[in-house]
Amino acid sequence: MVVKKLKVLTALVYILSLSLVNVGLAAADTRPYFKAYGADTFSGGGFNSGPSSCNPSDSSYQAPDYSGPSNLYKGGVMGFGTYDANSQKAKGAGSEFGALALGIIEGSSGAGEPYGFSTGTTGYNKTSFANKSTITANNFWGGFLEGTVRQTHCIPDYFGTKQSSPQTIVSANDVAALNTGQYLINGSGITNVAAASPIAAGKKITLFVSGDVFISSNITYGAHNVDNVPKFTLVVKGNIYIANDVGQLDGLYIAQPAPGPELCVDPGPGDDPNDPKFGCKSTFEGGIIWTCHTNSTDPPTDVYVSAACRNKLTINGAFIAKKVNLVRSSGDVNSAIPGETASSGNIAEVFNFTPEMVVGGGFFNSAGAATNKIQSLISLPPVF
Numbered sequence: 001m002v003v004k005k006l007k008v009l010t011a012l013v014y015i016l017s018l019s020l021v022n023v024g025l026a027a028a029d030t031r032p033y034f035k036a037y038g039a040d041t042f043s044g045g046g047f048n049s050g051p052s053s054c055n056p057s058d059s060s061y062q063a064p065d066y067s068g069p070s071n072l073y074k075g076g077v078m079g080f081g082t083y084d085a086n087s088q089k090a091k092g093a094g095s096e097f098g099a100l101a102l103g104i105i106e107g108s109s110g111a112g113e114p115y116g117f118s119t120g121t122t123g124y125n126k127t128s129f130a131n132k133s134t135i136t137a138n139n140f141w142g143g144f145l146e147g148t149v150r151q152t153h154c155i156p157d158y159f160g161t162k163q164s165s166p167q168t169i170v171s172a173n174d175v176a177a178l179n180t181g182q183y184l185i186n187g188s189g190i191t192n193v194a195a196a197s198p199i200a201a202g203k204k205i206t207l208f209v210s211g212d213v214f215i216s217s218n219i220t221y222g223a224h225n226v227d228n229v230p231k232f233t234l235v236v237k238g239n240i241y242i243a244n245d246v247g248q249l250d251g252l253y254i255a256q257p258a259p260g261p262e263l264c265v266d267p268g269p270g271d272d273p274n275d276p277k278f279g280c281k282s283t284f285e286g287g288i289i290w291t292c293h294t295n296s297t298d299p300p301t302d303v304y305v306s307a308a309c310r311n312k313l314t315i316n317g318a319f320i321a322k323k324v325n326l327v328r329s330s331g332d333v334n335s336a337i338p339g340e341t342a343s344s345g346n347i348a349e350v351f352n353f354t355p356e357m358v359v360g361g362g363f364f365n366s367a368g369a370a371t372n373k374i375q376s377l378i379s380l381p382p383v384f
Contacts, residue, residue, distance in 0.1 A: 100129045114334070166181075186211070212239045229356050
């Protein structure tokens with residue numbers, strides 16, 4: 001099981017999220033890791049509210065304020081990865097391309113615990129982007145893109161801005177049976193989402209769910225070519241729980257936080273009422289993707305993770321969330337090798353940014369979406 005595996009507070013492209021974080025369970029008997037292939041990752045920031053931009057001063061915004069060493073990890077990346085001095089390459093957690101982070105990208109080339117998140121195919125931080133050179137932090141491989149002054153990095157409010165008269169339905173037990181179009185479920189409790197077969201070529205399905213979702217089966221694309229690429233998008237205003245026996249998910253999966261109760265702090269006698277810690281702030285609930293979970297809102301126990309979450313999960317597409325809890329415990333960084341490919345059975349979670357994410361038109365069944373075929377796409381880090 002995992003004590004500490006990965007924290008990415010808002011990741012882009014594979015895992016467009018505010019936080020990829022391990023839940024901190026019991027004593028570790030393995031150090032699992034995730035890898036991303038095909039594009040960059042970006043961590044740190046916040047979600048828009050409708051068309052309104054997110055507020056960097058909001059308490060939910062994920063970025064360092066340099067108030068202390070632990071605060072540097074907000075909007076950053078932590079994982080199990082090491083530097084192999086013999087090959088002069090990293091192994092374990094990492095991105096094939098670049099990583100951009102508002103907070104610290106953890107890593108050390110010295111002895112000690114194997115904590116790190118590498119970028120590129122050579123070295124360990126060749127494409128870890130940073131713009132701040134003097135920081136009071138040890139063992140880091142990049143990050144701190146904002147510097148000491150917070151800038152605005154926002155994820156769109158997909159649930160609030162991408163709906164276009166969706167059809168209301170009551171069940172998503174077989175999303176592959178749905179026709180091309182947008183669908184909406186106003187959930188009560190946890191909504192089950194599954195597919196009895198691969199999503200057929202040419203189908204473009206967008207499912208919005210208000211409430212939590214449990215993905216109980218693989219969701220994959222059927223055979224297709226460049227002219228009939230299927231698209232599946234799941235947009236949840238709540239949490240996404242993935243069953244332990246799910247091994248592959250194709251498409252775009254989004255978990256957004258829902259507005260919670262307003263949190264107000266009043267000044268006391270002698271306090272400065274203009275101090276920013278006083279006043280009312282918005283709070284948010286949900287927006288978490290769990291890569292291994294039961295059909296319940298209760299967090300999985302350490303016993304469950306150790307016994308049930310030891311199989312690999314492959315995402316051919318992207319995650320977008322406030323937080324992604326990576327709790328698959330397959331593999332161990334001690335068995336990792338430099339230059340590991342996505343097919344390795346030693347990786348707990350693999351994110352492949354596949355061509356289907358780009359070709360065949362956009363997601364969300366957008367009206368008036370371009371139908372022109374992409375003939376060639378060349379990208380270098382930073383990619384997106």
